[in-house]
Amino acid sequence: MSERTDRHFVSEAGTVGPLETLRGKQLSLAKLRQPPAQVMARYCFRPWEADDAPVYQRMLDDAELWRYMPEAYPGEISPDMAGTLIELSRQASHHKVRAVEYQGRVIGQMRMQWKTDVTPPQSGEISYWLGRDYWGLGLAAPMIALFSWRCFSIFPALSMINARVHRENMASQRVLERLGWTRVGIEGDWQEFRMQRQHVTDWASLNKPVTLPG
Numbered sequence: 001m002s003e004r005t006d007r008h009f010v011s012e013a014g015t016v017g018p019l020e021t022l023r024g025k026q027l028s029l030a031k032l033r034q035p036p037a038q039v040m041a042r043y044c045f046r047p048w049e050a051d052d053a054p055v056y057q058r059m060l061d062d063a064e065l066w067r068y069m070p071e072a073y074p075g076e077i078s079p080d081m082a083g084t085l086i087e088l089s090r091q092a093s094h095h096k097v098r099a100v101e102y103q104g105r106v107i108g109q110m111r112m113q114w115k116t117d118v119t120p121p122q123s124g125e126i127s128y129w130l131g132r133d134y135w136g137l138g139l140a141a142p143m144i145a146l147f148s149w150r151c152f153s154i155f156p157a158l159s160m161i162n163a164r165v166h167r168e169n170m171a172s173q174r175v176l177e178r179l180g181w182t183r184v185g186i187e188g189d190w191q192e193f194r195m196q197r198q199h200v201t202d203w204a205s206l207n208k209p210v211t212l213p214g
Contacts, residue, residue: 033200033203036204039206042210043100043146068165068172098110102210107131110128121158124158125164126162180202182194
Protein backbone atom coordinates (compact mmCIF):
# COMPACT_ATOMS: atom_id res chain seq x y z
CA MET A 1 0.00 0.00 0.00
CA SER A 2 1.28 3.43 -0.80
CA GLU A 3 2.82 5.54 1.95
CA ARG A 4 0.48 8.35 0.94
CA THR A 5 -2.31 9.24 3.31
CA ASP A 6 -5.95 8.94 2.31
CA ARG A 7 -6.18 12.70 1.96
CA HIS A 8 -4.15 12.35 -1.23
CA PHE A 9 -5.39 8.89 -2.14
CA VAL A 10 -9.08 9.76 -2.27
CA SER A 11 -8.45 12.37 -4.95
CA GLU A 12 -7.39 9.54 -7.30
CA ALA A 13 -9.46 6.57 -6.15
CA GLY A 14 -12.22 5.36 -8.40
CA THR A 15 -10.49 6.45 -11.58
CA VAL A 16 -9.37 4.09 -14.29
CA GLY A 17 -5.68 3.91 -15.10
CA PRO A 18 -2.32 3.30 -13.43
CA LEU A 19 -2.41 4.25 -9.75
CA GLU A 20 0.72 2.76 -8.30
CA THR A 21 3.83 0.83 -9.23
CA LEU A 22 4.28 -2.37 -7.23
CA ARG A 23 7.65 -4.09 -7.55
CA GLY A 24 8.12 -2.59 -10.98
CA LYS A 25 4.66 -3.46 -12.30
CA GLN A 26 2.20 -0.77 -13.33
CA LEU A 27 -1.20 -1.62 -11.89
CA SER A 28 -4.39 -0.56 -13.62
CA LEU A 29 -7.08 0.41 -11.13
CA ALA A 30 -10.49 -1.10 -11.80
CA LYS A 31 -13.30 1.33 -11.12
CA LEU A 32 -15.07 0.63 -7.83
CA ARG A 33 -18.11 2.23 -6.27
CA GLN A 34 -16.66 5.16 -4.38
CA PRO A 35 -17.74 5.85 -0.78
CA PRO A 36 -19.47 9.16 -0.05
CA ALA A 37 -17.08 12.09 0.19
CA GLN A 38 -18.33 12.84 3.71
CA VAL A 39 -17.31 9.39 4.94
CA MET A 40 -13.88 9.54 3.31
CA ALA A 41 -13.22 13.02 4.70
CA ARG A 42 -13.68 11.84 8.29
CA TYR A 43 -11.09 9.04 8.19
CA CYS A 44 -7.42 9.00 7.31
CA PHE A 45 -5.12 5.95 7.16
CA ARG A 46 -1.41 6.68 7.45
CA PRO A 47 1.79 5.04 8.69
CA TRP A 48 2.54 5.36 12.39
CA GLU A 49 5.16 8.03 13.11
CA ALA A 50 7.67 8.29 15.94
CA ASP A 51 5.76 11.32 17.27
CA ASP A 52 2.70 9.07 17.75
CA ALA A 53 4.46 7.06 20.49
CA PRO A 54 2.68 8.72 23.47
CA VAL A 55 -0.84 8.15 22.13
CA TYR A 56 0.14 4.70 20.83
CA GLN A 57 1.48 3.76 24.27
CA ARG A 58 -1.60 5.12 26.05
CA MET A 59 -4.03 3.13 23.91
CA LEU A 60 -2.07 -0.13 23.86
CA ASP A 61 -1.25 -0.13 27.57
CA ASP A 62 -4.67 -1.61 28.34
CA ALA A 63 -5.10 -5.30 29.16
CA GLU A 64 -8.76 -5.21 28.08
CA LEU A 65 -7.72 -4.04 24.61
CA TRP A 66 -5.67 -7.24 24.22
CA ARG A 67 -8.45 -9.53 25.43
CA TYR A 68 -9.43 -10.79 21.96
CA MET A 69 -6.11 -10.32 20.19
CA PRO A 70 -4.07 -13.32 18.97
CA GLU A 71 -1.17 -12.16 21.15
CA ALA A 72 -1.33 -12.08 24.95
CA TYR A 73 -1.08 -8.76 26.80
CA PRO A 74 2.69 -8.24 27.20
CA GLY A 75 2.36 -6.22 30.37
CA GLU A 76 3.06 -2.53 30.78
CA ILE A 77 3.83 -0.82 27.48
CA SER A 78 6.82 1.43 28.09
CA PRO A 79 7.68 4.45 25.92
CA ASP A 80 10.64 2.52 24.51
CA MET A 81 8.43 -0.46 23.66
CA ALA A 82 5.90 1.81 21.96
CA GLY A 83 8.65 3.33 19.84
CA THR A 84 10.00 -0.11 18.93
CA LEU A 85 6.56 -1.39 17.91
CA ILE A 86 5.99 1.66 15.74
CA GLU A 87 9.32 1.14 14.01
CA LEU A 88 8.57 -2.54 13.42
CA SER A 89 5.18 -1.66 11.94
CA ARG A 90 6.92 0.51 9.36
CA GLN A 91 9.57 -2.02 8.35
CA ALA A 92 7.73 -5.28 7.64
CA SER A 93 7.03 -6.03 3.98
CA HIS A 94 4.51 -8.86 4.48
CA HIS A 95 1.94 -6.51 5.96
CA LYS A 96 0.87 -2.89 5.98
CA VAL A 97 -0.05 -1.23 9.26
CA ARG A 98 -1.91 2.06 9.36
CA ALA A 99 -2.79 4.43 12.15
CA VAL A 100 -6.42 5.48 11.82
CA GLU A 101 -7.41 9.09 12.32
CA TYR A 102 -10.99 10.23 12.73
CA GLN A 103 -11.39 13.95 12.09
CA GLY A 104 -7.69 14.41 12.82
CA ARG A 105 -7.51 12.36 16.03
CA VAL A 106 -5.79 8.97 16.18
CA ILE A 107 -8.35 6.39 17.30
CA GLY A 108 -6.79 3.02 16.49
CA GLN A 109 -5.12 0.84 13.91
CA MET A 110 -5.86 -1.19 10.76
CA ARG A 111 -3.54 -3.88 9.40
CA MET A 112 -3.47 -5.82 6.15
CA GLN A 113 -1.38 -9.00 6.04
CA TRP A 114 -0.88 -10.54 2.63
CA LYS A 115 -1.85 -14.22 2.41
CA THR A 116 -0.19 -14.96 -0.91
CA ASP A 117 3.28 -14.83 -2.43
CA VAL A 118 1.81 -13.85 -5.80
CA THR A 119 2.59 -10.33 -6.99
CA PRO A 120 0.43 -8.31 -7.10
CA PRO A 121 -1.34 -9.79 -4.03
CA GLN A 122 -4.61 -11.65 -4.57
CA SER A 123 -5.77 -12.18 -0.98
CA GLY A 124 -5.09 -10.83 2.47
CA GLU A 125 -6.30 -10.68 6.05
CA ILE A 126 -7.24 -7.54 7.95
CA SER A 127 -7.21 -6.92 11.67
CA TYR A 128 -7.90 -3.81 13.70
CA TRP A 129 -8.18 -2.30 17.13
CA LEU A 130 -9.71 0.84 18.60
CA GLY A 131 -8.54 2.65 21.72
CA ARG A 132 -10.88 2.07 24.65
CA ASP A 133 -12.10 5.70 24.57
CA TYR A 134 -13.61 5.02 21.13
CA TRP A 135 -15.48 1.80 21.79
CA GLY A 136 -19.22 1.71 21.18
CA LEU A 137 -19.36 4.89 19.11
CA GLY A 138 -19.98 3.30 15.72
CA LEU A 139 -16.47 3.98 14.40
CA ALA A 140 -15.44 0.40 13.62
CA ALA A 141 -17.83 -0.38 10.75
CA PRO A 142 -17.00 2.60 8.48
CA MET A 143 -13.32 2.28 9.40
CA ILE A 144 -13.21 -1.36 8.27
CA ALA A 145 -15.31 -0.67 5.17
CA LEU A 146 -13.11 2.23 4.06
CA PHE A 147 -9.86 0.38 4.69
CA SER A 148 -11.11 -2.64 2.73
CA TRP A 149 -12.25 -0.41 -0.15
CA ARG A 150 -8.86 1.30 -0.09
CA CYS A 151 -7.05 -2.05 -0.35
CA PHE A 152 -9.24 -3.23 -3.22
CA SER A 153 -8.74 0.11 -4.99
CA ILE A 154 -4.96 0.16 -4.70
CA PHE A 155 -4.53 -3.51 -5.57
CA PRO A 156 -6.79 -4.47 -8.49
CA ALA A 157 -5.62 -8.10 -8.36
CA LEU A 158 -6.91 -8.41 -4.79
CA SER A 159 -9.98 -10.64 -5.02
CA MET A 160 -10.91 -11.25 -1.37
CA ILE A 161 -10.12 -10.14 2.15
CA ASN A 162 -10.40 -12.35 5.22
CA ALA A 163 -10.72 -11.56 8.91
CA ARG A 164 -10.52 -13.66 12.06
CA VAL A 165 -12.53 -12.72 15.14
CA HIS A 166 -12.34 -14.39 18.53
CA ARG A 167 -15.43 -16.53 19.11
CA GLU A 168 -16.26 -14.53 22.27
CA ASN A 169 -15.87 -11.13 20.59
CA MET A 170 -19.49 -10.73 19.62
CA ALA A 171 -19.22 -6.97 19.06
CA SER A 172 -16.67 -7.39 16.26
CA GLN A 173 -18.63 -10.26 14.77
CA ARG A 174 -21.73 -8.06 14.62
CA VAL A 175 -19.72 -5.31 12.91
CA LEU A 176 -18.55 -7.63 10.13
CA GLU A 177 -22.02 -9.09 9.70
CA ARG A 178 -23.44 -5.58 9.43
CA LEU A 179 -20.95 -4.91 6.64
CA GLY A 180 -22.06 -8.03 4.78
CA TRP A 181 -18.99 -10.19 5.42
CA THR A 182 -19.63 -13.94 5.15
CA ARG A 183 -18.87 -16.48 7.87
CA VAL A 184 -16.64 -19.11 6.26
CA GLY A 185 -15.63 -21.37 9.14
CA ILE A 186 -14.26 -21.75 12.65
CA GLU A 187 -10.67 -22.61 13.50
CA GLY A 188 -10.08 -23.11 17.21
CA ASP A 189 -11.12 -19.94 19.01
CA TRP A 190 -11.43 -17.97 15.79
CA GLN A 191 -14.46 -17.29 13.65
CA GLU A 192 -13.37 -16.61 10.07
CA PHE A 193 -15.10 -14.06 7.83
CA ARG A 194 -14.60 -13.15 4.18
CA MET A 195 -15.47 -10.33 1.82
CA GLN A 196 -15.19 -10.68 -1.95
CA ARG A 197 -14.09 -7.85 -4.21
CA GLN A 198 -17.49 -7.66 -5.88
CA HIS A 199 -19.28 -7.05 -2.56
CA VAL A 200 -21.36 -3.87 -2.60
CA THR A 201 -21.16 -1.87 0.63
CA ASP A 202 -24.21 -0.02 1.93
CA TRP A 203 -22.39 3.28 2.39
CA ALA A 204 -25.56 5.18 3.28
CA SER A 205 -25.84 3.20 6.54
CA LEU A 206 -22.26 4.19 7.45
CA ASN A 207 -22.57 7.91 6.78
CA LYS A 208 -23.22 9.05 10.33
CA PRO A 209 -20.84 11.50 12.03
CA VAL A 210 -19.56 10.70 15.51
CA THR A 211 -18.76 13.09 18.32
CA LEU A 212 -15.54 11.98 19.98
CA PRO A 213 -15.21 12.11 23.77
CA GLY A 214 -13.28 14.93 25.32
